[in-house]
Amino acid sequence: xxxxxxxxxxxxLDQGVNLAVAQVIDRQAPSSSKVTDKAIILESGELVGWxxxxxxxxxxxxxxxxVISSKRxxxxxxxxxxxxxxxxxxxxxxxxxxxxxxxxxxxEPVFPLPELIVVGKSNIARKLASISAAxxxxxxxxxxxxxxxxxxxxxxxxxxxxxxxxxxxxxxxxVVATQGEDDEENVEKALATSANYVGYVCSRxxxxxxxxxxxxxxxxxxxxxxxxxxxxxxINAKLAGEVAISILAEIVExxxxxxxxxxxxCGSMASEKKxxxxxxxxxxxxxxxxxxxxxxxxxxxxxxxxxxxDYKGEKVYFCCDGCQVSFEKNPAQYIREKQ
Numbered sequence: 001x002x003x004x005x006x007x008x009x010x011x012x013l014d015q016g017v018n019l020a021v022a023q024v025i026d027r028q029a030p031s032s033s034k035v036t037d038k039a040i041i042l043e044s045g046e047l048v049g050w051x052x053x054x055x056x057x058x059x060x061x062x063x064x065x066x067v068i069s070s071k072r073x074x075x076x077x078x079x080x081x082x083x084x085x086x087x088x089x090x091x092x093x094x095x096x097x098x099x100x101x102x103x104x105x106x107x108e109p110v111f112p113l114p115e116l117i118v119v120g121k122s123n124i125a126r127k128l129a130s131i132s133a134a135x136x137x138x139x140x141x142x143x144x145x146x147x148x149x150x151x152x153x154x155x156x157x158x159x160x161x162x163x164x165x166x167x168x169x170x171x172x173x174x175v176v177a178t179q180g181e182d183d184e185e186n187v188e189k190a191l192a193t194s195a196n197y198v199g200y201v202c203s204r205x206x207x208x209x210x211x212x213x214x215x216x217x218x219x220x221x222x223x224x225x226x227x228x229x230x231x232x233x234x235i236n237a238k239l240a241g242e243v244a245i246s247i248l249a250e251i252v253e254x255x256x257x258x259x260x261x262x263x264x265x266c267g268s269m270a271s272e273k274k275x276x277x278x279x280x281x282x283x284x285x286x287x288x289x290x291x292x293x294x295x296x297x298x299x300x301x302x303x304x305x306x307x308x309x310d311y312k313g314e315k316v317y318f319c320c321d322g323c324q325v326s327f328e329k330n331p332a333q334y335i336r337e338k339q
Contacts, residue, residue: 005038005049013112016168018043020064022051022107025075031056031101041107043068045290045299054306054320056103058298059093061290064107071257073108093296113138114171114255118154119161119186120178121146124201127244128175129154135248143178161186163193173251175199175231184213191223197254199231199247291316294334295323311335 012019024037032052039049041064051060056078063076075090079102082094095101116132118125121143133139133153141151142158151157161182166172174190176183179201187210190198200210207229214224232246233253290299298319300306305317307324311331318324327334 005040008048009040009110012040012042013110016112016115016171018068018109018111018170020067020107020109022049022060022064022105024051024103025106026102026104028079028102031103033101033103033105041065041068051105052103055093055095055293055296055298055323056105058293058296058300058319060105060107062298063091063105067107067109071109071111073106076105076107078103078105111171114173114251115140116251117142117163117166117172117174117190118151119143119174119176119190120181120201121150122177122179122201123240124179124243124247125175125177126150127241128177128247131241131244132248132251135252144181161189163189166193169193169195171255173197173199173254175201175247175251177201184210187227188214188217188219191219191227196226197251198227199250200227200229201231201243201247202229204230293317293319293323295326 009019009021020041022039022041024033024035027033027035033056037049037051039047039051039060041047041061043065045061045065047057047061047064051057059076059078063074067074073089076093077091078093078095080095082092095103113136115138116129117140118129118132119142121141125141125143129139129141129151130153133155139151139154140156140158141154142161143150144159146157146159148154148157172195174193174195174197176186176190176199178186183200183202187198187200191214200207202210210229211224211227214227228250231250232243233250235242235246235249237243237246289302291302291305292298293300294316296319300317300319302317306320307318309316309318309324309328312335316327316331316335318327
Protein backbone atom coordinates (compact mmCIF):
# COMPACT_ATOMS: atom_id res chain seq x y z
CA UNK A 1 0.00 0.00 0.00
CA UNK A 2 2.76 2.44 0.97
CA UNK A 3 4.73 1.73 -2.23
CA UNK A 4 1.64 2.30 -4.37
CA UNK A 5 0.91 5.57 -2.59
CA UNK A 6 4.53 6.70 -2.94
CA UNK A 7 4.33 6.10 -6.70
CA UNK A 8 1.10 8.10 -6.94
CA UNK A 9 2.65 10.88 -4.85
CA UNK A 10 5.59 11.18 -7.24
CA UNK A 11 3.26 11.17 -10.25
CA UNK A 12 1.29 14.08 -8.83
CA LEU A 13 4.46 16.02 -8.00
CA ASP A 14 5.79 15.44 -11.51
CA GLN A 15 2.55 16.97 -12.80
CA GLY A 16 3.06 20.05 -10.61
CA VAL A 17 0.12 19.23 -8.35
CA ASN A 18 -0.15 20.70 -4.84
CA LEU A 19 -1.42 18.21 -2.28
CA ALA A 20 -1.48 17.14 1.35
CA VAL A 21 -0.45 13.84 2.92
CA ALA A 22 -2.40 12.49 5.89
CA GLN A 23 -1.24 9.74 8.23
CA VAL A 24 -3.02 8.13 11.17
CA ILE A 25 -0.70 8.57 14.16
CA ASP A 26 -2.96 7.21 16.92
CA ARG A 27 -6.33 5.50 17.33
CA GLN A 28 -8.55 3.96 19.97
CA ALA A 29 -11.00 1.16 19.15
CA PRO A 30 -13.54 0.90 17.75
CA SER A 31 -12.14 2.48 14.61
CA SER A 32 -11.62 1.29 11.04
CA SER A 33 -8.42 3.36 10.91
CA LYS A 34 -5.09 1.81 11.79
CA VAL A 35 -1.92 3.56 12.89
CA THR A 36 0.28 4.40 9.83
CA ASP A 37 -2.70 4.37 7.43
CA LYS A 38 -1.99 7.06 4.84
CA ALA A 39 -3.79 9.07 2.17
CA ILE A 40 -3.19 11.85 -0.33
CA ILE A 41 -5.63 14.77 -0.51
CA LEU A 42 -5.75 16.70 -3.80
CA GLU A 43 -6.93 20.29 -4.34
CA SER A 44 -9.99 18.86 -6.11
CA GLY A 45 -11.08 17.25 -2.82
CA GLU A 46 -10.20 13.75 -4.02
CA LEU A 47 -8.72 11.43 -1.40
CA VAL A 48 -6.36 8.67 -2.54
CA GLY A 49 -5.54 5.99 0.04
CA TRP A 50 -7.18 5.14 3.36
CA UNK A 51 -7.36 6.93 6.71
CA UNK A 52 -10.86 5.78 7.74
CA UNK A 53 -14.42 6.10 6.57
CA UNK A 54 -17.50 8.04 7.65
CA UNK A 55 -16.90 11.40 9.28
CA UNK A 56 -13.13 10.77 9.51
CA UNK A 57 -12.79 10.78 5.74
CA UNK A 58 -14.82 13.97 5.33
CA UNK A 59 -12.97 15.79 8.11
CA UNK A 60 -9.56 14.83 6.71
CA UNK A 61 -10.58 16.09 3.24
CA UNK A 62 -11.78 19.38 4.75
CA UNK A 63 -8.63 19.88 6.79
CA UNK A 64 -6.41 18.69 3.95
CA UNK A 65 -7.77 21.44 1.69
CA UNK A 66 -7.03 24.03 4.36
CA VAL A 67 -3.52 22.63 4.83
CA ILE A 68 -2.85 23.01 1.10
CA SER A 69 -4.24 26.54 1.13
CA SER A 70 -2.31 27.71 4.20
CA LYS A 71 0.88 25.64 3.66
CA ARG A 72 0.68 24.75 7.35
CA UNK A 73 0.71 21.28 8.86
CA UNK A 74 -2.20 20.31 11.12
CA UNK A 75 -2.91 17.57 13.65
CA UNK A 76 -6.55 16.52 13.77
CA UNK A 77 -8.16 14.58 16.61
CA UNK A 78 -11.63 13.09 16.16
CA UNK A 79 -13.14 11.63 19.33
CA UNK A 80 -16.52 11.23 21.04
CA UNK A 81 -15.66 13.90 23.63
CA UNK A 82 -14.21 16.40 21.15
CA UNK A 83 -11.72 18.78 22.76
CA UNK A 84 -10.94 22.37 23.64
CA UNK A 85 -7.31 22.75 22.56
CA UNK A 86 -7.88 23.68 18.91
CA UNK A 87 -5.43 26.17 17.45
CA UNK A 88 -3.44 26.96 14.32
CA UNK A 89 -1.87 23.52 14.16
CA UNK A 90 -4.37 21.45 16.18
CA UNK A 91 -8.04 20.82 15.42
CA UNK A 92 -10.50 18.80 17.50
CA UNK A 93 -13.74 17.29 16.21
CA UNK A 94 -16.50 15.31 17.82
CA UNK A 95 -16.80 11.77 16.44
CA UNK A 96 -20.39 11.84 15.15
CA UNK A 97 -20.28 8.26 13.87
CA UNK A 98 -22.33 6.03 16.17
CA UNK A 99 -19.55 3.44 16.16
CA UNK A 100 -17.40 5.81 18.26
CA UNK A 101 -13.66 5.47 18.62
CA UNK A 102 -10.87 8.05 18.45
CA UNK A 103 -8.54 8.84 15.56
CA UNK A 104 -5.59 11.24 15.40
CA UNK A 105 -4.28 12.26 12.00
CA UNK A 106 -1.27 14.35 11.01
CA UNK A 107 -1.76 16.28 7.76
CA GLU A 108 1.17 17.92 5.99
CA PRO A 109 1.36 20.04 2.83
CA VAL A 110 3.46 18.72 -0.04
CA PHE A 111 4.38 20.87 -3.01
CA PRO A 112 6.42 20.20 -6.14
CA LEU A 113 9.65 22.14 -6.54
CA PRO A 114 8.86 25.68 -7.71
CA GLU A 115 9.48 26.66 -11.31
CA LEU A 116 11.08 29.90 -12.45
CA ILE A 117 10.53 31.22 -15.97
CA VAL A 118 13.17 33.75 -16.93
CA VAL A 119 12.28 35.88 -19.94
CA GLY A 120 15.25 37.56 -21.61
CA LYS A 121 18.95 36.93 -22.15
CA SER A 122 20.39 39.90 -20.27
CA ASN A 123 23.22 39.43 -17.82
CA ILE A 124 20.74 39.57 -14.93
CA ALA A 125 18.54 36.95 -16.64
CA ARG A 126 21.50 34.59 -17.00
CA LYS A 127 22.68 35.07 -13.43
CA LEU A 128 19.15 34.59 -12.10
CA ALA A 129 18.69 31.37 -14.07
CA SER A 130 21.97 29.94 -12.75
CA ILE A 131 21.51 30.70 -9.05
CA SER A 132 17.86 29.60 -9.15
CA ALA A 133 18.81 26.23 -10.67
CA ALA A 134 21.45 25.89 -7.94
CA UNK A 135 18.65 26.49 -5.41
CA UNK A 136 16.72 23.51 -6.87
CA UNK A 137 14.24 25.50 -8.93
CA UNK A 138 13.16 24.09 -12.27
CA UNK A 139 14.29 26.85 -14.63
CA UNK A 140 12.85 27.66 -18.04
CA UNK A 141 14.61 30.30 -20.13
CA UNK A 142 12.77 32.15 -22.90
CA UNK A 143 14.61 34.49 -25.27
CA UNK A 144 15.38 34.94 -28.93
CA UNK A 145 18.54 32.98 -29.83
CA UNK A 146 18.76 31.53 -26.29
CA UNK A 147 20.95 28.43 -26.03
CA UNK A 148 22.65 26.15 -23.51
CA UNK A 149 25.75 28.34 -23.45
CA UNK A 150 23.70 31.26 -22.14
CA UNK A 151 21.67 29.08 -19.75
CA UNK A 152 23.76 25.99 -18.93
CA UNK A 153 21.65 25.00 -15.89
CA UNK A 154 18.17 25.60 -17.35
CA UNK A 155 15.87 22.58 -17.64
CA UNK A 156 14.04 24.05 -20.65
CA UNK A 157 15.24 26.62 -23.19
CA UNK A 158 12.84 28.31 -25.61
CA UNK A 159 13.88 30.69 -28.37
CA UNK A 160 10.59 32.55 -28.16
CA UNK A 161 8.29 33.79 -25.40
CA UNK A 162 5.33 31.42 -25.26
CA UNK A 163 3.46 30.26 -22.13
CA UNK A 164 0.75 28.28 -23.93
CA UNK A 165 2.12 24.81 -23.08
CA UNK A 166 2.39 25.54 -19.34
CA UNK A 167 -0.73 24.17 -17.69
CA UNK A 168 -0.10 24.75 -13.99
CA UNK A 169 1.08 28.09 -12.62
CA UNK A 170 0.41 27.43 -8.93
CA UNK A 171 4.14 27.25 -8.07
CA UNK A 172 5.47 29.11 -11.10
CA UNK A 173 7.32 32.42 -10.93
CA UNK A 174 7.90 34.60 -13.98
CA VAL A 175 10.63 37.25 -14.17
CA VAL A 176 10.99 39.45 -17.25
CA ALA A 177 14.59 40.64 -17.56
CA THR A 178 14.65 41.64 -21.22
CA GLN A 179 16.00 45.12 -20.36
CA GLY A 180 14.90 46.99 -23.45
CA GLU A 181 14.03 44.11 -25.80
CA ASP A 182 10.23 43.92 -26.24
CA ASP A 183 9.71 44.68 -22.54
CA GLU A 184 6.08 45.75 -22.71
CA GLU A 185 4.99 42.88 -24.96
CA ASN A 186 6.71 40.27 -22.80
CA VAL A 187 5.28 41.60 -19.53
CA GLU A 188 1.82 41.67 -21.10
CA LYS A 189 2.21 38.03 -22.15
CA ALA A 190 3.33 37.05 -18.66
CA LEU A 191 0.37 38.81 -17.05
CA ALA A 192 -1.99 37.03 -19.46
CA THR A 193 -1.16 33.80 -17.59
CA SER A 194 -2.56 32.95 -14.16
CA ALA A 195 0.86 33.22 -12.46
CA ASN A 196 0.56 34.93 -9.08
CA TYR A 197 4.10 36.29 -9.30
CA VAL A 198 5.32 38.25 -12.31
CA GLY A 199 8.45 40.34 -11.85
CA TYR A 200 9.94 42.94 -14.17
CA VAL A 201 13.54 44.15 -13.89
CA CYS A 202 13.54 47.91 -14.37
CA SER A 203 13.75 51.29 -12.67
CA ARG A 204 10.82 52.75 -10.76
CA UNK A 205 10.28 55.37 -13.47
CA UNK A 206 10.12 52.73 -16.18
CA UNK A 207 7.77 50.69 -14.02
CA UNK A 208 5.32 53.58 -13.84
CA UNK A 209 5.42 54.00 -17.62
CA UNK A 210 4.89 50.27 -18.12
CA UNK A 211 1.81 50.25 -15.90
CA UNK A 212 0.35 53.11 -17.92
CA UNK A 213 0.98 51.06 -21.07
CA UNK A 214 -0.70 47.99 -19.58
CA UNK A 215 -3.74 50.05 -18.58
CA UNK A 216 -3.98 51.39 -22.15
CA UNK A 217 -4.00 47.79 -23.35
CA UNK A 218 -6.99 47.04 -21.09
CA UNK A 219 -5.01 44.75 -18.78
CA UNK A 220 -7.13 44.44 -15.63
CA UNK A 221 -6.15 46.25 -12.45
CA UNK A 222 -6.06 42.88 -10.68
CA UNK A 223 -3.37 41.59 -13.03
CA UNK A 224 -1.42 44.85 -13.01
CA UNK A 225 -1.48 44.59 -9.22
CA UNK A 226 0.27 41.21 -9.46
CA UNK A 227 3.29 42.77 -11.16
CA UNK A 228 6.41 43.08 -8.98
CA UNK A 229 8.18 46.07 -10.46
CA UNK A 230 10.86 46.95 -9.56
CA UNK A 231 11.39 43.33 -8.57
CA UNK A 232 13.48 41.92 -5.72
CA UNK A 233 14.38 42.99 -2.20
CA UNK A 234 16.22 46.27 -1.76
CA ILE A 235 19.70 45.12 -0.73
CA ASN A 236 21.54 48.02 -2.42
CA ALA A 237 22.51 45.63 -5.23
CA LYS A 238 24.81 46.98 -7.93
CA LEU A 239 26.15 44.01 -9.90
CA ALA A 240 24.04 41.67 -12.03
CA GLY A 241 24.67 38.77 -9.67
CA GLU A 242 23.61 40.86 -6.67
CA VAL A 243 20.39 41.90 -8.40
CA ALA A 244 19.71 38.24 -9.21
CA ILE A 245 20.22 37.31 -5.54
CA SER A 246 17.74 40.00 -4.44
CA ILE A 247 15.12 38.65 -6.88
CA LEU A 248 15.61 35.02 -5.88
CA ALA A 249 15.40 35.96 -2.19
CA GLU A 250 12.00 37.61 -2.78
CA ILE A 251 10.77 34.56 -4.71
CA VAL A 252 11.89 32.12 -2.00
CA GLU A 253 10.24 34.28 0.67
CA UNK A 254 6.99 34.22 -1.31
CA UNK A 255 7.13 30.45 -1.92
CA UNK A 256 7.89 29.60 1.71
CA UNK A 257 5.49 32.10 3.23
CA UNK A 258 2.72 30.50 5.28
CA UNK A 259 -0.56 31.98 4.14
CA UNK A 260 -3.59 32.11 6.46
CA UNK A 261 -6.25 29.54 5.62
CA UNK A 262 -9.45 30.99 4.18
CA UNK A 263 -12.53 30.84 6.33
CA UNK A 264 -15.38 28.52 5.43
CA UNK A 265 -15.84 24.80 5.36
CA CYS A 266 -13.56 24.05 2.46
CA GLY A 267 -10.46 26.23 2.91
CA SER A 268 -9.40 27.67 -0.43
CA MET A 269 -12.73 26.72 -1.94
CA ALA A 270 -14.44 29.48 0.06
CA SER A 271 -12.12 32.34 -0.91
CA GLU A 272 -13.82 35.52 -2.08
CA LYS A 273 -10.83 36.49 -4.23
CA LYS A 274 -11.18 36.29 -7.98
CA UNK A 275 -9.76 32.93 -8.99
CA UNK A 276 -7.83 31.88 -12.07
CA UNK A 277 -9.81 29.82 -14.59
CA UNK A 278 -8.14 26.54 -13.58
CA UNK A 279 -9.01 27.17 -9.90
CA UNK A 280 -12.65 27.78 -10.85
CA UNK A 281 -12.63 24.46 -12.70
CA UNK A 282 -11.28 22.73 -9.58
CA UNK A 283 -14.08 24.27 -7.50
CA UNK A 284 -16.73 23.18 -9.99
CA UNK A 285 -15.37 19.63 -9.92
CA UNK A 286 -15.40 19.69 -6.12
CA UNK A 287 -19.04 20.85 -6.06
CA UNK A 288 -20.00 18.10 -8.51
CA UNK A 289 -18.37 15.32 -6.49
CA UNK A 290 -18.88 16.47 -2.89
CA UNK A 291 -21.74 17.71 -0.71
CA UNK A 292 -21.20 19.64 2.51
CA UNK A 293 -22.83 17.66 5.32
CA UNK A 294 -25.20 20.22 6.95
CA UNK A 295 -24.71 18.68 10.41
CA UNK A 296 -20.93 18.49 10.81
CA UNK A 297 -19.87 20.72 7.91
CA UNK A 298 -17.50 18.23 6.27
CA UNK A 299 -17.47 17.15 2.60
CA UNK A 300 -19.26 13.92 1.71
CA UNK A 301 -18.55 12.11 -1.55
CA UNK A 302 -21.77 11.93 -3.54
CA UNK A 303 -20.54 8.63 -4.97
CA UNK A 304 -20.20 6.89 -1.61
CA UNK A 305 -22.21 8.59 1.16
CA UNK A 306 -23.22 6.68 4.26
CA UNK A 307 -26.83 7.86 3.89
CA UNK A 308 -28.93 9.95 1.49
CA UNK A 309 -32.35 11.36 2.27
CA ASP A 310 -34.68 13.67 0.37
CA TYR A 311 -35.70 16.85 2.14
CA LYS A 312 -38.03 19.28 0.36
CA GLY A 313 -36.86 18.14 -3.06
CA GLU A 314 -33.16 18.27 -2.22
CA LYS A 315 -30.85 15.31 -1.73
CA VAL A 316 -28.97 15.56 1.56
CA TYR A 317 -25.83 13.44 1.96
CA PHE A 318 -24.40 12.22 5.28
CA CYS A 319 -21.03 10.78 6.26
CA CYS A 320 -22.31 8.71 9.19
CA ASP A 321 -25.34 7.47 11.15
CA GLY A 322 -24.97 10.11 13.86
CA CYS A 323 -25.31 13.01 11.43
CA GLN A 324 -28.40 11.51 9.83
CA VAL A 325 -30.05 10.98 13.23
CA SER A 326 -29.28 14.56 14.31
CA PHE A 327 -30.63 15.95 11.04
CA GLU A 328 -33.86 13.99 11.18
CA LYS A 329 -34.60 15.32 14.68
CA ASN A 330 -34.68 18.91 13.40
CA PRO A 331 -33.93 19.16 9.65
CA ALA A 332 -35.03 22.80 9.31
CA GLN A 333 -32.34 23.85 11.75
CA TYR A 334 -29.54 22.39 9.66
CA ILE A 335 -30.85 23.42 6.27
CA ARG A 336 -31.31 26.96 7.58
CA GLU A 337 -27.74 27.00 8.89
CA LYS A 338 -26.43 25.65 5.60
CA GLN A 339 -28.13 28.43 3.66
